[in-house]
Amino acid sequence: MSNRGPVATHRSTTGIPTGRLAVWWVVASEIFIFGGLIACFVLFKLNGTPGFEDASKTSVAAGAFNTFVLLTSSLTVVLAHAAIEKGERQKAFNYIWCTFGGGIVFLIVKTFEYSGKIISGNTITENLFWSFYYTMTGLHALHVIGGMVIMALISFDILKGYNFQRVELIGIYWHFVDLVWIFLFPLFYIANF
Amino acid sequence: MSETATAVQTDTHQEHHEELSFLYKYILPVDHKMIAMQYMFTGLIMAVIGGFFSYVFRMQLAFPGESVPLYGIVGPGEYNMMVTNHGTIMIFWVAMPVLIAAFGNYLIPLMCGCDDMVFPRLNRLSYQIFLVSALVLIFSFFVKGGGFGGAWTAYPPLSSVPEYNLTDWGSSLWILAVALEFVSFLLGGINFVTTAMNARAPGMKMLDIPIVVWFLVIAVILFMASVGPLIAGAVMLFMDQRIGTTFFLPSGGGDPLLWEHLFWFFGHPEVYVVLLPTMGIVAEIITVFSRKKLFGYRTILYTAFATGGLSFVVWAHHQFVAGIDPRMANVFVVTTLLISIPIAEMLFSYIATLYGGSIEYKTPMLWALSFLFAFLIGGVTGIYLGASALDVYFHDSYFVLAHFHYTFFPITIIGMFAAITYWFPKMFGRMMNETLGKIHFWGTFIPFNCIFLPLFFLGLAGQHRRIYNFSHYPDLATENMQDVRVFATTSLVVMLLFQAIFLYNFFYSIFKGKKAPENPWKANTLEWTVPSPPPHGNFKELPTVYRGAYEYSVPGRDSDYWPQNMPPDKS
Numbered sequence: 081m082s083n084r085g086p087v088a089t090h091r092s093t094t095g096i097p098t099g100r101l102a103v104w105w106v107v108a109s110e111i112f113i114f115g116g117l118i119a120c121f122v123l124f125k126l127n128g129t130p131g132f133e134d135a136s137k138t139s140v141a142a143g144a145f146n147t148f149v150l151l152t153s154s155l156t157v158v159l160a161h162a163a164i165e166k167g168e169r170q171k172a173f174n175y176i177w178c179t180f181g182g183g184i185v186f187l188i189v190k191t192f193e194y195s196g197k198i199i200s201g202n203t204i205t206e207n208l209f210w211s212f213y214y215t216m217t218g219l220h221a222l223h224v225i226g227g228m229v230i231m232a233l234i235s236f237d238i239l240k241g242y243n244f245q246r247v248e249l250i251g252i253y254w255h256f257v258d259l260v261w262i263f264l265f266p267l268f269y270i271a272n273f
Numbered sequence: 274m275s276e277t278a279t280a281v282q283t284d285t286h287q288e289h290h291e292e293l294s295f296l297y298k299y300i301l302p303v304d305h306k307m308i309a310m311q312y313m314f315t316g317l318i319m320a321v322i323g324g325f326f327s328y329v330f331r332m333q334l335a336f337p338g339e340s341v342p343l344y345g346i347v348g349p350g351e352y353n354m355m356v357t358n359h360g361t362i363m364i365f366w367v368a369m370p371v372l373i374a375a376f377g378n379y380l381i382p383l384m385c386g387c388d389d390m391v392f393p394r395l396n397r398l399s400y401q402i403f404l405v406s407a408l409v410l411i412f413s414f415f416v417k418g419g420g421f422g423g424a425w426t427a428y429p430p431l432s433s434v435p436e437y438n439l440t441d442w443g444s445s446l447w448i449l450a451v452a453l454e455f456v457s458f459l460l461g462g463i464n465f466v467t468t469a470m471n472a473r474a475p476g477m478k479m480l481d482i483p484i485v486v487w488f489l490v491i492a493v494i495l496f497m498a499s500v501g502p503l504i505a506g507a508v509m510l511f512m513d514q515r516i517g518t519t520f521f522l523p524s525g526g527g528d529p530l531l532w533e534h535l536f537w538f539f540g541h542p543e544v545y546v547v548l549l550p551t552m553g554i555v556a557e558i559i560t561v562f563s564r565k566k567l568f569g570y571r572t573i574l575y576t577a578f579a580t581g582g583l584s585f586v587v588w589a590h591h592q593f594v595a596g597i598d599p600r601m602a603n604v605f606v607v608t609t610l611l612i613s614i615p616i617a618e619m620l621f622s623y624i625a626t627l628y629g630g631s632i633e634y635k636t637p638m639l640w641a642l643s644f645l646f647a648f649l650i651g652g653v654t655g656i657y658l659g660a661s662a663l664d665v666y667f668h669d670s671y672f673v674l675a676h677f678h679y680t681f682f683p684i685t686i687i688g689m690f691a692a693i694t695y696w697f698p699k700m701f702g703r704m705m706n707e708t709l710g711k712i713h714f715w716g717t718f719i720p721f722n723c724i725f726l727p728l729f730f731l732g733l734a735g736q737h738r739r740i741y742n743f744s745h746y747p748d749l750a751t752e753n754m755q756d757v758r759v760f761a762t763t764s765l766v767v768m769l770l771f772q773a774i775f776l777y778n779f780f781y782s783i784f785k786g787k788k789a790p791e792n793p794w795k796a797n798t799l800e801w802t803v804p805s806p807p808p809h810g811n812f813k814e815l816p817t818v819y820r821g822a823y824e825y826s827v828p829g830r831d832s833d834y835w836p837q838n839m840p841p842d843k844s
C-alpha cells in the first residue's frame with residue numbers, strides 16, 4: 081500500500097481493507113439499480129404484456145457465446161489476482177489484458193446483435209420487450225466498458241509496481257458485471273414464452 | 274494537496290499538512306470540512322430559491338390573480354412549476370445536502386477521530402456532481418416552456434408526454450437533475466459508510482459511536498438501498514420523454530402505476546433518510562444541554578434499525594386511491610401503523626433523557642425541543658393518513674400537505690437551524706449571538722405553526738392540493754376559507770422576514786462574533802477536543818477513545834462531562 085492520502089484511508093477498523101469495503105458497497109448499490117430493472121421486467125412478463133414473446137427472436141447462440149466469453153474473462157481476472165498476490169507483475173498484466181480482450185469480444189458480438197435487430201425492425205420503441213432489452217443490455221454494456229477502462233488504467237500501475245490491491249477490486253466489480261449478465265441471459269434469450 | 278509523502282506513518286501520528294493555495298483550499302478542496310461548507314452554502318442558496326417559490330405561490334393562493342410583490346402576475350403554468358420545484362428543491366437540494374452531505378461530511382471524520390474521509394477526492398467529485406445537478410435544475414426553469422410543473426412526484430403520463438405537461442425540455446432537465454443528484458449522493462454515501470466503518474479512532478467500539486454518526490450511516494444505507502430502483506425508473510422516464518419508449522404509457526403496453534411503485538419505494542425510505550440525521554443531531558443537543566446520559570442508547574439504535582427495515586414495506590400507503598388492489602392496501606396499513614412504534618419509542622427515549630436533567634435553554638436546545646414537539650404532531654397526523662379508510666377522504670388534500678410539512682419542516686428547517694447553531698462555534702471559530710438566535714427561533718417557530726395548523730382544517734373541509742385558483746371552485750371559495758388562506762400566507766411572510774435576523778446573525782458572527790473556545794458547550798464528542806475551527810488534518814495527535822459519547826454528570830466526578838478521549842486515569 082502506498083503512503084499517500086489521509087491516515088483515514090489506511091485505517092481498517094473492521095479488518096477489511098477500505099478499498100474492498102467500498103467496492104462491496106458499490107456492488108450493493110448497483111444490485112438495487114439492476115434489481116429494480118429486472119423486477120420491472122419480470123412483473124411485465126408475468127402480467128402477460130404483449131410483445132414479450134419476442135424473446136424468441138434473440139439468438140440463443142450469440143447469448144450463450146457471450147456468457148461463455150464473460151465467464152472466461154472472470155476466470156482470467158481471478159488468475160490476475162492470484163498472480164499479483166505472488167508478486168508476478170508481468171503475468172498479472174497479461175491476464176488483465178486477457179480479461180480486457182474478453183470484454184472486447186463481448187462488445188463486438190453485442191454490436192452485431194444490436195445492428196441485426198435494428199435492421200430487422202426491432203428498435204427500442206418497437207414494444208416493451210425491446211425497450212427493456214436495449215435499456216438493460218445497454219446499461220450492462222456501459223458497465224462492461226467502464227470496467228475495461230479502469231482495467232486498462234490499473235494494468236500500467238501494476239507494471240510500475242504500485243496499487244496492487246486494485247486488481248482484486250476490479251475483479252470484484254468484474255464478477256458483478258458477469259453476474260448481472262447471468263441474469264440477463266435467461267431473461268432475454270431463453271425465456272421465450 | 275495534502276499528498277506529501279512522509280517518511281513514517283503510524284496510526285496515531287499525523288502527517289504534515291502544508292498550507293494550501295486558494296484554488297485547492299476553497300474551489301477544489303479535498304478537505305472534508307471545506308466540502309461540508311460547499312454543501313451547506315449551496316443548500317442554503319437553494320433554500321432561498323425554494324422559500325421564494327413558496328412565498329410566490331402562497332401569495333397567489335391568498336390573493337388570486339393579483340400581482341405578487343417582487344414577482345408579478347403568477348400564471349397557471351408558473352404556479353405549477355413553483356409548487357413542483359419547491360418540493361423538489363426542499364427535499365433533494367436542501368434537506369439532503371445540508372443534513373446529510375454537509376453535516377455528514379463535517380461530523381463523521383471529526384467524531385470518528387480521523388483526519389479526513391477515507392476517499393477525499395471521491396468526496397470532492399460527489400460535490401461537483403451535486404453542483405452540476407443544482408445548476409441543471411436552475412437552468413430548467415429558463416428553457417422554452419418553463420420548468421417542470423407535474424408535481425415533485427412526477428407521475429406519468431403527465432410527466433412523460435410533452436403534449437400533456439407542456440414543458441418539453443423542462444421535464445427532461447428536471448429528471449436529469451434529480452438523477453445526477455442521486456449519483457452524487459451514492460458516491461458520497463459510499464464514502465460516509467466506509468469512513469464510519471473503517472476509519473474510527475482506536476478504542477472506539479460500535480457502541481461508543483455518537484448517535485448522529487450512527488444515524489447518518491443508517492440513513493445513507495437506506496438511501497443506497499432505496500434509490501437504485503428509482504435511478505432505473507428515472508432512466509425509463511427519461512427515455513419515455515426523449516426516445517419515445519412506453520415504459521409508463523398504457524397505450525404502448527406500459528403501466529403508469531409502475532412509476533408510482535418505483536418512486537414511492539424510494540420516496541418513503543427517503544423520509545427516514547432525512548429524518549434520521551436530524552434525530553441524531555437532536556440526540557447530541559439534548560444530552561449536552563440537559564447534562565444527562567442519553568436514555569437507552571441501544572434502544573434508540575435498535576429503533577432506528579427497525580424503522581429502517583420497516584420503511585421499505587410501507588410505500589404503497591401513498592397509493593391507496595391509485596388503483597392498487599384493496600387487499601394489498603390492508604397489508605400496507607398494518608406496516609404503516611407498525612412503523613410508528615419504533616419512532617414513538619425513539620421520541621420517548623429522548624423525552625426520558627430530558628427528564629430530571631438540568632436543562633439550559635440555549636438556542637440549539639430550543640430548536641431541538643421544538644423539533645420533538647413539531648415532529649410529534651407530524652407523526653400523529655400520519656397515523657390518520659396511514660389508515661386507508663381515512664386516506665380515501667384525505668388523499669391529496671391540504672390535510673396531507675399540512676401533515677408532511679409538520680414532518681419535513683421540523684426535519685429540514687428546524688434540524689438545520691439546530692445543527693448550525695450548535696456546531697457554528699466549531700465550524701467558524703466564533704459564537705453566534707444568543708439573543709438574536711432566540712428572537713429568530715420564536716420568529717420562525719410561532720409563524721410555522723400559524724402557517725400549517727390552519728391547513729389541517731382546510732384539508733378537513735375538503736380543500737385539494739395543487740389548485741391554482743380556489744375562486745374557481747364555489748365550495749372552496751367561501752369567505753371563511755379565504756380568510757384562513759390569507760392568515761397562513763401572512764404567517765409565511767412573517768416567518769420569511771424573520772430569516773433576515775438569522776442571516777444577519779450568521780454572517781455577522783462569522784466575521785465579528787465572540788471568539789469561541791475549543792469546547793463552548795462542554796460536550797464529550799471528539800470534534801470538541803480540537804481547535805475551533807479545526808485545522809486541515811483535524812487533530813494534532815489522532816485521538817484514542819476510552820468511552821461512549823454520553824457520559825454526562827457521572828457520579829463521583831468533579832466535572833459533569835467526560836470527553837471520549839480522556840484517559841481513565843486522569844480527571
